[in-house]
Amino acid sequence: MSFVSPGFGGRRREHRDLPPGQYLTEDFPVLSYGPTPQVDLADWNFGIVTETGAVHGWGWEALLALPHETPHVDIHCVTKWSKLDTDWEGVSLDTLFENVETEAEYAKVYSYGGYSTNLPLEDLLDGKAWIAFGFDGEPLEPEHGGPARLLVPHLYFWKSAKWVRGIQLLLEDEPGFWEENGYHNYGDPWREQRYEGD
Amino acid sequence: MVRRLSWQVATVAEIRHETPSADTLVLDVPEWPGHLAGQHLDVRLTAPDGYSTERSYSIASAPSAGRVEITVQRVEDGEVSPYLAGVLSVGDPLELRGPVGGYFVWRPATESSGSEQPVQLIAGGSGIVPLMAMARTRAQVGSDEPFRLLYSVRSPEEAIYREELPSLGFEVTYAYTRRTPPDWPVPAGRVDAALLAATTWSPDDKPRVYVCGPTPFVEVVANVLVDAGHDPASIRTERFGPTGR
Ligand SMILES: Cc1cc2nc3c(=O)[nH]c(=O)nc-3n(C[C@H](O)[C@H](O)[C@H](O)COP(=O)(O)OP(=O)(O)OC[C@H]3O[C@@H](n4cnc5c(N)ncnc54)[C@H](O)[C@@H]3O)c2cc1C
Numbered sequence: 001m002s003f004v005s006p007g008f009g010g011r012r013r014e015h016r017d018l019p020p021g022q023y024l025t026e027d028f029p030v031l032s033y034g035p036t037p038q039v040d041l042a043d044w045n046f047g048i049v050t051e052t053g054a055v056h057g058w059g060w061e062a063l064l065a066l067p068h069e070t071p072h073v074d075i076h077c078v079t080k081w082s083k084l085d086t087d088w089e090g091v092s093l094d095t096l097f098e099n100v101e102t103e104a105e106y107a108k109v110y111s112y113g114g115y116s117t118n119l120p121l122e123d124l125l126d127g128k129a130w131i132a133f134g135f136d137g138e139p140l141e142p143e144h145g146g147p148a149r150l151l152v153p154h155l156y157f158w159k160s161a162k163w164v165r166g167i168q169l170l171l172e173d174e175p176g177f178w179e180e181n182g183y184h185n186y187g188d189p190w191r192e193q194r195y196e197g198d
Numbered sequence: 199m200v201r202r203l204s205w206q207v208a209t210v211a212e213i214r215h216e217t218p219s220a221d222t223l224v225l226d227v228p229e230w231p232g233h234l235a236g237q238h239l240d241v242r243l244t245a246p247d248g249y250s251t252e253r254s255y256s257i258a259s260a261p262s263a264g265r266v267e268i269t270v271q272r273v274e275d276g277e278v279s280p281y282l283a284g285v286l287s288v289g290d291p292l293e294l295r296g297p298v299g300g301y302f303v304w305r306p307a308t309e310s311s312g313s314e315q316p317v318q319l320i321a322g323g324s325g326i327v328p329l330m331a332m333a334r335t336r337a338q339v340g341s342d343e344p345f346r347l348l349y350s351v352r353s354p355e356e357a358i359y360r361e362e363l364p365s366l367g368f369e370v371t372y373a374y375t376r377r378t379p380p381d382w383p384v385p386a387g388r389v390d391a392a393l394l395a396a397t398t399w400s401p402d403d404k405p406r407v408y409v410c411g412p413t414p415f416v417e418v419v420a421n422v423l424v425d426a427g428h429d430p431a432s433i434r435t436e437r438f439g440p441t442g443r
Contacts, residue, residue, distance in 0.1 A: 003207065003244055003293050007285045010245040011277035021242070021252045023277065030413045030437050033301050035420035035430045080252050114431065143417055181300035195298060197202035 017074055018082050019189035025081040028144065033177070036142045037113035037163050044147055046131065047166040048096060051104045056096070060147070063131065066091045071130055073153035075160070076189040088151055089134030093124045096131065104169035108176060109150055112163040117176035118185070119152065119159055121169065128154060131164060156187040156194070203295045205242060210290050211265070216358045220324065221283035222258060222269045225292065232261040235335040236303035236328045236408070236436075239268065239296025243278060253278045256328035256410075256436075257297060260338040266296075269358060271324035302408065302436045304332040306341045315406055316344040316399045320419055322389075322411025323351060325438055326358050329410055333366045344368070348397050350389050350415065353377040371397040389415070391422045401427035410436040 015024055047057040070089050076082045108118045132151040133140050140146035145162025152159050158178050179185050184193035192198060212224035237257055244250040259267035270283040319329040326349055336345060345368040351357045352375050363370050373393060374386045399405035407428060409419050416437045424430050
């Protein structure tokens with residue numbers, strides 16, 4: 001330890017489950033780059049588009065008709081807050097990918113409102129990701145990404161795109177919104193991959 | 199090329215008391231490359247036993263090599279802000295890295311781009327900080343792009359940069375949410391649709407809008423602007439601090 005802040009003791013809301021540099025919060029902070037999109041459920045649609053252009057789509061009722069899961073997970077935002085033991089309700093991406101045939105290794109996720117983010121496809125599968133529409137027993141609020149957001153708790157939370165509308169499968173990786181703006185391409189909180197080059 | 203953002207040790211060159219609860223730290227940062235108005239930096243504090251924690255702070259100053267200013271609002275029972283705005287003194291070292299962020303930024307129009315699109319700044323509390331960097335940058339480069347600022351604070355004493363704002367050459371409107379100055383024409387109250395309509399560029403002016411402040415403030419303001427007919431794509435937001443429930 002080479003650097004010490006003179007006179008800083010620290011409040012130490014430390015916790016063994018916190019990645020480095022993170023602090024614990026009981027609130028649910030909001031971070032987005034623009035106004036909260038208001039998405040009408042009658043128009044809501046979620047699609048997976050493969051590299052060959054095949055489309056698998058679900059409207060709101062069709063999504064809700066799929067088997068639900070209730071992930072209990074910790075979430076970590078790149079702005080340094082972490083929230084432990086959060087309860088969600090949603091559909092596993094394994095369920096949505098059941099009939100999707102693809103050779104692609106990368107996914108780019110798009111949102112209502114224009115946001116996008118990229119991640120390796122394998123980070124969405126095998127029980128690692130959900131399309132979430134419930135939080136803490138209630139419908140997901142718009143400012144937290146409702147009606148539905150992606151939930152990928154093992155990566156920094158900007159990868160968990162709010163107001164999700166679709167996933168484009170890609171043979172080659174392509175940076176999304178924050179990734180083009182100086183943030184890390186992968187975003188593993190445990191390796192503190194905050195910014196490009198970390 | 200990937201530019202690695204590495205930690206560096208800055209020195210506190212000066213401290214300015216902006217309000218009873220907010221201080222500006224003027225920092226000498228030998229390797230500071232300059233920045234864009236609206237970007238932030240990350241501060242890392244480390245205790246003698248190795249415990250360390252990080253927070254983000256917007257940059258308040260116009261770009262300049264080797265020097266940067268942040269303004270910190272003390273959050274009661276905060277871990278970091280009472281240290282930065284209270285314990286830290288002139289001459290002390292502070293570990294930081296940056297600049298960070300490429301979206302909530304304002305760049306002066308160049309002669310070739312020649313933009314006269316108005317800019318509306320809307321701040322709540324310490325959300326004024328990145329907007330001040332924009333206003334100072336505009337003054338620094340001698341731009342006459344049309345700016346306006348709506349600044350919501352609890353009381354006159356809590357208004358940051360009170361002395362400097364009127365000298366920056368554009369219209370500044372204050373909105374007081376708890377207590378107004380004497381003889382203020384309207385009672386204290388929250389920013390709402392009527393106030394926004396009366397004091398900010400209208401959707402017909404097609405302004406770019408920057409909104410920054412506590413999450414509930416940003417949420418309300420951005421929603422009202424969209425309802426009033428502003429293009430969501432022209433509204434950029436930065437949310438400070440805690441709650442979104
Ligand atoms: C991009 C970005 C830019 C920022 N720029 C600035 C800036 O220019 N100036 C500035 O002062 N802050 C800024 N912040 C907020 C700053 O990073 C810290 O969150 C803030 O200083 C509080 O940290 P703390 O350690 O003192 O409080 P904590 O120990 O983290 O929190 C203590 C308690 O206060 C609550 N709390 C936390 N933050 C706030 C808040 N802002 N208002 C009210 N209650 C709060 C917490 O929920 C908690 O209950 C910025 C944040 C981001 C993400």
